[in-house]
């Protein structure tokens with residue numbers, strides 16, 4: 241009996257289940273949330289299931305509304321969220337019982353039951369093994385959401401976090417009959433304005449001794465009709481360069497400060513630097529917020545040290 245059975249016991253115990261994820265949902269947060277919702281609806285059609293949080297993710301509609309009373313009586317499952325303050329819809333705290341399922345390194349065991357697998361490339365990867373262990377039906381639609389989450393966090397199986405488990409989870413999902421190529425196309429095909437922005441962003445890269453970075457102001461992305469977070473998200477465009485050990489994109493936010501995304505190759509870590517400046521994340525993919533140009537300079541210096549120590 242694996243300890244995942246506690247999750248199943250709790251799911252069976254409650255007639256209302258609320259599902260939460262982190263603010264500004266990405267594909268893994270939304271995919272794990274909607275995949276779990278779908279799985280619950282398929283296997284427990286009489287339960288009330290709500291996927292909660294602000295609808296900010298443009299690929300999937302997240303439109304559920306739950307009353308305070310419903311949340312109060314519910315089991316809350318919080319996905320892909322490292323700390324309490326990052327949960328989208330803080331009403332999760334009102335829930336009768338809480339379960340966290342995540343893959344971020346964190347000391348914040350904010351739930352009643354915490355399931356964290358840091359070595360998982362995506363929460364969707366971990367969740368796939370959890371659901372698979374229950375020996376119930378994983379529908380094609382549920383699998384599609386989960387597979388999308390694995391693909392977004394692993395950039396289609398290319399990041400340093402990918403392991404045999406990532407491939408195995410993908411296999412378990414793929415064999416339900418999901419349209420693999422269609423999902424990849426939907427996730428990774430770019431609009432022309434994004435493509436043009438990427439061309440521009442690449443031309444602005446500063447590179448020295450293993451470190452590549454871009455600092456972008458409003459003008460740099462607004463003329464391509466995208467906002468700062470969408471611009472920063474294009475950091476994937478800078479991966480796969482032999483000389484780049486660590487690469488970063490900083491974008492100016494609406495408060496006039498900069499938010500940064502940091503990425504690294506295996507053997508170089510960025511989350512310690514991110515944490516030093518109030519951010520966090522995974523060893524090879526982290527974020528920091530609210531920086532001035534001086535703080536960016538300090539971060540770049542710390543990252544240079546990280547490179548020099550391991551080169």
Ligand SMILES: [Mn+2]
Nearest residue numbers: 268320363393
């Ligand atoms: Mn994730």
